[in-house]
Amino acid sequence: ADRFVIFGVPIDKVTMKNAVDIVENFLLEDRLHIVATPNAEIVMMAQNDDEYKEILNKTDLNVPDGSGVIFASKIYKEELPERVAGFDLMMELIKIASLKHYKIYLLGAKADVVKGAYLNLKSQYQGIDIVGFHDGYFSEIDEEEIINDINEKKTDLLFVALGAPKQEKWIYKNRNKLNAKVAIGVGGSFDVIAG
Ligand code: UDP
16 A cells, blocks of 8 residues: 655555555454554654664554644655544444444553443443453563453454553564454543543
């Protein structure tokens, strides 16, 4: 696909509709696909963090999550079609997952927040299949257990809310252990959903 590269960070020239279609295709393939949502803040973080920059170059889809990167793409005459905010993408995917019964797992945020997000999503989306959730304040010792839980529950869509860059680094580090089909870092989205 066509990408705009800004300071070494590639961003796919996709609309929300394109991004949703791409993720739905990822769900048909039996391997982990990583989705990131670069905005200006993330592009700047990657400038002082080679590991982060490299990870952002190895994801399967990077959506343009911010007016700053859209503005920059216009200046470089490499126009990104529209803003695809991570939160909005998450909500679109949740809608589709509820209709098609894709299995969702929520990882991240404080324990009461992720539980609140789970309960709100359950009450707002009939047919939603949230197979599990876990807070984002775990030690390395707990990681294996969390990953086993994600895998045993046959997760399709894994939403990881640990903030950037932690969430992308965590997904990338565990990419060969995670059997989910799609993992996407969603920052503070659980806090918003929990209200
Ligand atoms: N968080 C977490 N574990 C951590 C650090 C942060 O689960 O070790 C959560 C935090 O509770 C919040 C989210 O990650 O829900 C970070 O949200 P923030 O808005 O800071 O991230 P951004 O959207 O800016 O990437």
